[in-house]
Amino acid sequence: MRSSAPAVRPGVFREPPAWQSFLVHVLAVADAEARKLSHDPVELLTRAVQPTLWLAVFGQVMARIRGVPTGGLGYLDFMAPGILAQSVLFIAIFYGIAAIWERDLGVLHKYLVSPASRTALVTGKALSAGIRALSQAAVVYGLALLMGIHVRVTLPSVAAVLVLVVLGSALFSMLSLIIACLVKTRERFMGIGQVLTMPLFFASNALYPLNLMPTWLRVLSVVNPLTYEVDALRALMVRGGVSLFGVGTDVGILLAWTVFLILAAARLYPRIVV
Amino acid sequence: MGMPGDVSPEGAAIRTAGLTKRFNGLTAVDAVSVEVRYGEIFGLIGPNGAGKSTMIKMLTTLLPPTAGHAWVAGFDVGTQPTEVRKRIGYVPQVVSADGALTGYENLLVSARLYGIPRAEQGARIREALDLVGLADAAHTLVSRYSGGMIRSLELAQSTLHRPVVLFMDEPTVGLDPVAYRAVWEHIADLRRRFGTTILITTHNMEEAEEHCDRVAIMHLGRIVAVGSPADLTRDVGPDATLDDVFVHHTGAAIESGGSYREVLRTRRTARRLS
Numbered sequence: 001m002r003s004s005a006p007a008v009r010p011g012v013f014r015e016p017p018a019w020q021s022f023l024v025h026v027l028a029v030a031d032a033e034a035r036k037l038s039h040d041p042v043e044l045l046t047r048a049v050q051p052t053l054w055l056a057v058f059g060q061v062m063a064r065i066r067g068v069p070t071g072g073l074g075y076l077d078f079m080a081p082g083i084l085a086q087s088v089l090f091i092a093i094f095y096g097i098a099a100i101w102e103r104d105l106g107v108l109h110k111y112l113v114s115p116a117s118r119t120a121l122v123t124g125k126a127l128s129a130g131i132r133a134l135s136q137a138a139v140v141y142g143l144a145l146l147m148g149i150h151v152r153v154t155l156p157s158v159a160a161v162l163v164l165v166v167l168g169s170a171l172f173s174m175l176s177l178i179i180a181c182l183v184k185t186r187e188r189f190m191g192i193g194q195v196l197t198m199p200l201f202f203a204s205n206a207l208y209p210l211n212l213m214p215t216w217l218r219v220l221s222v223v224n225p226l227t228y229e230v231d232a233l234r235a236l237m238v239r240g241g242v243s244l245f246g247v248g249t250d251v252g253i254l255l256a257w258t259v260f261l262i263l264a265a266a267r268l269y270p271r272i273v274v
Numbered sequence: 275m276g277m278p279g280d281v282s283p284e285g286a287a288i289r290t291a292g293l294t295k296r297f298n299g300l301t302a303v304d305a306v307s308v309e310v311r312y313g314e315i316f317g318l319i320g321p322n323g324a325g326k327s328t329m330i331k332m333l334t335t336l337l338p339p340t341a342g343h344a345w346v347a348g349f350d351v352g353t354q355p356t357e358v359r360k361r362i363g364y365v366p367q368v369v370s371a372d373g374a375l376t377g378y379e380n381l382l383v384s385a386r387l388y389g390i391p392r393a394e395q396g397a398r399i400r401e402a403l404d405l406v407g408l409a410d411a412a413h414t415l416v417s418r419y420s421g422g423m424i425r426s427l428e429l430a431q432s433t434l435h436r437p438v439v440l441f442m443d444e445p446t447v448g449l450d451p452v453a454y455r456a457v458w459e460h461i462a463d464l465r466r467r468f469g470t471t472i473l474i475t476t477h478n479m480e481e482a483e484e485h486c487d488r489v490a491i492m493h494l495g496r497i498v499a500v501g502s503p504a505d506l507t508r509d510v511g512p513d514a515t516l517d518d519v520f521v522h523h524t525g526a527a528i529e530s531g532g533s534y535r536e537v538l539r540t541r542r543t544a545r546r547l548s
Contacts, residue, residue, distance in 0.1 A: 021389060030387035034375040039415060106368030110431070113334050114387040115359040273336050274297075 011083040025116035029124025034131050048139040051087040055143050068208050072239055080149050081233035082206030084140040088133045089200060089226055092172035094193050095129045096180030103272050112270060119266040126262060129173030130166030137165045150239040167254050174261035177223055181268035206230050219271045228253045281498035287312045287439050288472035290399050292342035295328050304330040304495035310473060317486035318475045324492040326475035330443050334364045347438040367443040368543050371427050373417035374444030380416060380431055402430040404458050421547030422453025429460050442474045448547040458485055479516035491520055498523040
């Protein structure tokens with residue numbers, strides 16, 4: 001038995017610059033998530049059901065009514081980016097439950113006692129949620145092509161759409177993580193998740209344009225980040241789609257929201273342990 | 275109550291001074307001052323609800339103390355948490371290995387989070403798998419592991435970066451005798467090879483008596499006795515056991531205590547490991 005500190009501290013390595021460690025930690029968390037998905041991809045299939053129902057049932061009926069002024073776009077063309085954004089939202093908004101689950105299991109403790117910064121861990125989770133959402137883009141593109149929706153299938157446009165899907169998913173998963181850190185139990189979380197999704201969806205331009213809304217709803221929609229996600233997707237994803245705010249503005253607002261929510265989540269993340 | 279320069283935290287693997295944690299008026303850890311020497315196997319023993327897990331969570335930086343101080347490997351857990359995290363390993367009572375990943379992948383995540391240089395990762399992981407006898411199961415999903423294999427993997431995972439101090443919260447709860455023996459062999463092995471200081475909690479007095487160099491008996495958030503099992507039992511009487519020592523110092527039987535949530539957690543862990 002030794003009575004003084006061990007001379008060598010083999011646990012401590014020469015440290016790379018902070019930004020490099022940050023990147024390694026973010027990618028370590030995201031890579032673990034990607035590996036989990038590759039082991040059990042079944043959930044990706046069940047997630048295809050909802051966007052299919054919205055586009056193939058709701059969308060086709062609404063398209064016949066021709067009741068929504070979509071500015072020259074067919075209703076299905078108008079709606080497809082909205083449904084992609086919606087399915088990203090619906091998955092991401094329940095992402096926080098995974099954190100509660102990881103807490104109950106003890107996986108979370110392992111991350112929190114590691115030297116990785118809380119911001120890196122949480123950013124890794126945001127990126128993980130983004131990776132999970134990519135399958136939704138594949139589903140919506142597939143459906144859109146089958147249904148004759150006029151999607152752009154050029155490399156730059158698809159790449160831009162995927163970036164937006166990851167960004168939107170990161171944003172809403174962080175909102176979800178913040179809620180999870182505050183409510184801490186699955187039961188309370190499910191309740192709040194249910195209450196949040198529909199207002200976020202309906203108070204946005206996913207199904208109908210902003211100028212059709214009563215003023216109070218339009219005010220809510222302009223605050224709602226989902227509106228900017230849809231606005232950018234609409235311009236990038238479908239032929240003839242136009243952005244109301246400009247894609248640059250949309251991306252700027254989404255990025256600002258995401259960074260803000262990541263920083264807030266990083267502060268709250270350790271609280272979930274108790 | 276800042277600690278003046280007369281303490282030399284470097285001298286002890288763990289040192290606490292008046293360490294206190296209160297939850298909504300309930301005092302879980304009550305002004306504990308204790309010292310663990312480098313290279314010891316130290317047992318924190320007492321019934322469920324004595325405050326052992328809360329102690330460990332403060333020492334591993336998962337919970338901020340309400341009052342008092344703690345140093346681990348010479349660093350203050352309150353003001354230098356990252357330095358502490360680089361030097362510790364932690365196996366929580368709940369199962370911390372990720373069942374949706376393979377054993378190898380679990381270790382890979384840890385290697386990355388602890389900044390083990392890429393060139394060294396493969397060799398470290400192989401060595402760790404060999405050490406705990408999991409080389410053949412490296413690429414099997416952890417959800418298919420037995421309880422003993424899971425604990426062994428968690429040991430490998432929490433020591434991959436060769437921590438100065440390893441914390442284990444009830445490491446053998448729910449294990450069958452064979453797995454129990456294997457876990458203790460690995461722990462002994464770790465200390466032999468790397469001089470690791472090991473702090474475990476247990477409510478099993480026989481386990482503490484057999485394996486710990488020194489123990490601290492906790493009751494209602496306080497430490498009521500500290501010493502080697504031999505010294506403590508000798509003071510109580512001939513043929514005394516640690517159970518007798520506990521009764522002698524607290525006037526209570528070991529079975530008492532434990533909140534609903536703690537009992538639930540213990541049972542859930544036991545169920546998952548069996």
